[in-house]
Amino acid sequence: MKYCSACGAEVGLRVPAGDQRPRHVCTACGSIHYLNPKLVAGALPIWEDKVLLCRRAIEPRSGFWTLPAGFMEIGESTGEAAIRETLEEACARIELGEMYTLVNLPQISQVHIIYRARLLDLDFAPGEESLETRLFAEHEIPWEKIAFRSIYLSLRHYFKDRANGHFLFREETLGALS
Amino acid sequence: MKYCSACGAEVGLRVPAGDQRPRHVCTACGSIHYLNPKLVAGALPIWEDKVLLCRRAIEPRSGFWTLPAGFMEIGESTGEAAIRETLEEACARIELGEMYTLVNLPQISQVHIIYRARLLDLDFAPGEESLETRLFAEHEIPWEKIAFRSIYLSLRHYFKDRANGHFLFREETLGALS
Ligand SMILES: [Zn+2]
Ligand SMILES: [Zn+2]
Structure with a gap:
């Protein structure tokens, strides 16, 4: 971020009063521009004993398989985002x-x-960002070709929980890849 | 958003190729500036049978009581944000x-x-954004003076679940106030 989105002047990094860390502050109008983490929401769609995966047509990880998921939009809930992305x-x-x-x-x-x-x-089919959509039974899942670690983890949990007969909400934090 | 944060030129609303909705697109460098929902993380800190609340020193809802919570920062997890805000x-x-x-x-x-x-x-005490910090037993909670509906709901669930002897993760979506 180099310029103020409110007035177009240059921004500089400084710690605003009452704050603990440097922010992008406009040198002209004083607007503080915060950077925030982004939410991605998606679904694990099940048909009988199979899960619906999409093969990505776009970067990152083009050609790899994923669950339908994407960045949440302004004005929607996490659940609405998951339904829309699917x-x-x-x-x-x-x-x-x-x-x-x-x-x-x-x-x-x-x-x-x-x-x-x-x-x-x-009646599913590849959307604009997908090359292919397909239902996979557990033994068919292309584990080596899953696009993202969060999706890999969600699928692993799903099949384990299904085998155990009950599903548990899970929070995880992924560290850097070693 | 009126100006491009990358180059300072004006932005206009248009639907980028492959997208479904209008975005802020730079008229000079073509950068697309997405707006995204923000995450707030916080804690419900318990000591014996009491919960720690803070009375807000800042707007919105200055003077009202809340759980310690705030906007998540770049580079942290939801859990780290909750600990930091507390x-x-x-x-x-x-x-x-x-x-x-x-x-x-x-x-x-x-x-x-x-x-x-x-x-x-x-050893708790009001931080810069709080007027007062205090432990409340269930019957002491100032229900009429809770700052935010999400906090009100979380506290209600907490005391109900505690009475039932087990805690359940809960997702909620709040509509417009009628
Ligand atoms: Zn400015
Ligand atoms: Zn630009």
């Missing part, structure tokens, strides 16, 4: 279940939230 | 328990997350 990326309609995983990724300042969901019909 | 607003050290409530407030594009927590000692 429609956009997999052209799929779901009934939302419970919030299932919340994964912190502090290195990239993101929080990923995945809901369990029931796929309502089989 | 230290800043109540000068209090906590041991974090489980994530307890996640409250969507789509009208103001915020998501509030509250953790159960154990207060580690009684």
Whole structure:
């Protein structure tokens, strides 16, 4: 951030009164511009014993498989974001279940939230950001080709919880890849 | 948002290729500036049968009582944010328990997350943003003077769950005040 989005003047880093850390402060109008972590919401859509995955058509991780998920928009809830992203990326309609995983990724300042969901019909298809959409039974999951660690974790938890007969909300924080 | 934070030129609203909604796009360098919901994280710090509340010294809701909570910073996890905010607003050290409530407030594009927590000692005191910090037993809670609905809900759930003998993670979405 180099310029003030309110007036167009240059911003400088300084610690505002009553604050503890440097912020981008406008040298002309004094506006303080905060940077905040971003929320990603998505779904784990289930049909019988299978889960719906999308193969990504865009970077990052183009060609890898993921659950439908994306950045939350202004004015929506986490659940609405999960439903919208599933429609956009997999052209799929779901009934939302419970919030299932919340994964912190502090290195990239993101929080990923995945809901369990029931796929309502089989009329899914790749959206603009997907190359392919497909249902996978547990033994078919392409574990080596999952796009993101938060998605990998959510899928692992899902199959373990399903085997145990009950689902538990889980929060995780992922560190740097070693 | 009127000016590009990357180059200082004017931004205009238009729908970028492959997108579904209008974004702030720079008329000079083409940067797309997304607006995203913000995460607020906080704690419900318990000492014996009492909960630690702070009376706000700042707007909004100055003079009203709240749990220690605030905007998540870049580079931290939701749990780290809750611990930091508790230290800043109540000068209090906590041991974090489980994530307890996640409250969507789509009208103001915020998501509030509250953790159960154990207060580690009684050396708490008002931080810069608080007028007063105090432990409250259930019958002492100033229900009419709680600053935010997400905090009110989290406290209500807490005392109900405690009476029932087990705590359940809860997601809520708050609509417009009627
Ligand atoms: Zn300015
Ligand atoms: Zn620009």
